[in-house]
Amino acid sequence: MLLKTHLQLVTGPVDRVFAGKAPWQIVAITTTTVLGAVWLWELLNEDESIYSRLRRKFFQLARKVPAVQRKITTEINQINDSFVRDASQYGKFTTVLPNDGLHHDQILQKVDDYLSLGHYKWKEGFISGAVYYYDQDLVKLVTQVYGKASYTNPLHPDVFPGICKMEAEVVRMTATLFNGPKEACGTMTTGGTESIMMACKAYRDYGRSVKGITKPNMVLSVTAHTAFDKSAKYLGIYTQTVPIDIASTKVDVKKMERAINSNTIMLVGSAPNYPYGTMDDIVAIAKLGKKYNIPVHVDACLGGFLIVFMRRAGYPVPPFDFSVDGVTSISADTHKYGFTPKGSSVILYSDKVYRHHQYTVSTEWPGGVYGSPTVNGSRAGGVIAATWATMMNFGFDGYVETTKRIIDTSRYIESQLRKIGNIFIFGTPATSVIAIGSKDFDIFRLSAELNSLGWNLNSLQFPSGIHICVTYMHTQDGIADKFVNDVRSKVALIMRNPEKPVEGKMAIYGVAQTVPDREIVGEFTKCFIDSMYYTVEETD
Incomplete structure (x- = not known):
């Protein structure tokens, strides 16, 4: 009796809802209720928050407003044009195969010409990261090794078992370095x-x-x-x-x-x-x-x-x-x-x-x-062989020596930068990356000023910052001191007028952080990637 009473508490409201309804109406209401409940459950249990989804939907709708769409298109076109101008500075491009193959000396000359494009002195240690070591003897070694293995392919282990052996050894040596179990x-x-x-x-x-x-x-x-x-x-x-x-x-x-x-x-x-x-x-x-x-x-x-x-x-x-x-x-x-x-x-x-x-x-x-x-x-297979050869070339002691030089240099740069006023270091660097920020001026101004001296640093956002990734090239005599002295002098210059806004490309990077619709920033990025494939046809 008690159970029946409790069941009536549940079934009663349901009976009243469906009282007098036609069968098709009962089916429609039931189906709608079930589907609605499933939709609500999935909505509330998505990993992405409701706020994030509503925010994204809002910007999607806003971009469909004609006036907004025109403004966005204009800005994207301007950004795209600037990227295209930068790409076109490297001259004409070969867009069709030559009728007759070029002689080897011609090809090598063109390779040298192409590799000379750009103005950053990466071999001298003026860039952050990107290239971590450069030595002519090592280049000669890996060039010879790569040449020997350039047409090998570990996809065919029965044909190239030696390359597969090299890969297995690289993996095992690396696992040992990271204290991997058996x-x-x-x-x-x-x-x-x-x-x-x-x-x-x-x-x-x-x-x-x-x-x-x-x-x-x-x-x-x-x-x-x-x-x-x-x-x-x-x-x-x-x-x-x-x-x-x-x-x-x-x-x-x-x-x-x-x-x-x-x-x-x-x-x-x-x-x-x-x-x-x-x-x-x-x-x-x-x-x-x-x-x-x-x-x-x-x-x-x-x-x-x-x-x-x-x-x-x-x-x-x-x-x-x-x-x-x-x-x-x-x-x-x-x-x-x-x-x-x-x-x-x-x-x-x-x-x-x-x-x-x-x-x-x-x-x-x-x-x-x-x-x-x-x-x-x-x-x-050439990359595998060259990796194996490089690791065998340095050996454990060789890597310890280069590590000591790189970390010594990193610690020195960090300690000297901490002595410079109006900038700060993010956290406590564990290895070779040192990130710089400022509460007194737009840090991208410092990046632009250092760029004018030939330095190429990496830009950070949320919050704004720049970092230098110290490589073996920075351990060369005088490079660390030059970097610190250049930072010191440029900070002093900036502090004469700390409110001055940043100009040039770094201004674009800074503004990008303030754009709430990140899809637009994504469009800017796509334009930049497009520019890397931009070609100006070679003419006779």
């Missing part, structure tokens, strides 16, 4: 972006296979490399970004924990991060991974081949590698501080179970069973 494994890739993408792919597929996750997300700091966002776009993963602690510029681990949910396939820590060169608390992140049974990836693409040698070079460094319980993968670029030719990186895993999910295997193709370890099918 089960540690990995592959070489074409760069940090592919290494990161492979980790994301592995954990997406692992999460789907083992945990049944169909709407994957990754939790990472706002300072994590944008390659994670790029990978997420390719692989259908949502990026749940976490703010940093303002003082330390490290990821806020407590907020990282709050961002974790049942769809989280991986946690990310940087060692160090790109913007500020500071290192996240890998131990704390790994503890979260263990607590929630989530894989933890350490991105050491930028400084990996420094941090593994820093202790031996006399510099303490917090735990960051496979010795930390909970770390399941590490990405490290050999073509940065490993000093190998470009197009070389390593992705490592603590266990084969993760690497297996990185692979792509097709078993039903008429062309045969096809398996590929990375994004590419065919891969450049």
Whole structure:
């Protein structure tokens, strides 16, 4: 009787709603209610916040207003024209094949001409990052090695077993440097972006296979490399970004924990991060991974081949590698501080179970069973051989020596910059990146002023900043002092009129931060990329 009474409390309102309704009306109301409930549930349970979705929708609608659309088009065209003007300064382009092939000496002369374009003195140490080592003897070695292996392809291990052996040795040597267990494994890739993408792919597929996750997300700091966002776009993963602690510029681990949910396939820590060169608390992140049974990836693409040698070079460094319980993968670029030719990186895993999910295997193709370890099918055996040769050339002690010189120089530059008034250093740099900001003037003015002296630095946003990534070239006599003295003199010049706005290209970069509709900034970026493919036809 009591149960019947309780049922009537539920069924009574339903009966009253449907009283006197035709069958088709009952079906329509029921269907609408169910679909509406499902829609509301999905709306409230999306990883992206309702605010973000409404904000994006608002700007999409605003861009459809004719007056707004015309204004945006005008601005984009102006930006595009400026990029095209910059690209056209390099002269005419060859747009059709020559009827007869050029002689080798002609080709080599053209290569020299093309490589002489641009005005930055990168060999002398005037740029931030980009090229991490340059030595004629090493260039000669890798050129010979690459030439010998230039037509090899590890896609065919039966034809080129020696290249596959070299790749396996590069992976194993790198895993040893990062204190990998006996089960540690990995592959070489074409760069940090592919290494990161492979980790994301592995954990997406692992999460789907083992945990049944169909709407994957990754939790990472706002300072994590944008390659994670790029990978997420390719692989259908949502990026749940976490703010940093303002003082330390490290990821806020407590907020990282709050961002974790049942769809989280991986946690990310940087060692160090790109913007500020500071290192996240890998131990704390790994503890979260263990607590929630989530894989933890350490991105050491930028400084990996420094941090593994820093202790031996006399510099303490917090735990960051496979010795930390909970770390399941590490990405490290050999073509940065490993000093190998470009197009070389390593992705490592603590266990084969993760690497297996990185692979792509097709078993039903008429062309045969096809398996590929990375994004590419065919891969450049020459790069693998050149990477192997470079690592063998330096050896452990050689890398310790270069690491000491680079970190010594970085610490010196940092200490001297901290003595200059009106600027500040973001956080405490862990390796070779030193980020500079100012509360007294637009920091992009300093970047522009240094650019006029031949320096090329990297620009940061949210908040505005610039950084220098110290390489082996900066360890040359006098380069560090010249940089510090140039910063000091230009800051003094700027402080004569600190309110003066920045001009030129850096003004565009500064203004871009203030544009609330980031889709428009994206259009500007597409124009810049387009300009790299802009050609002016060669005429007779």
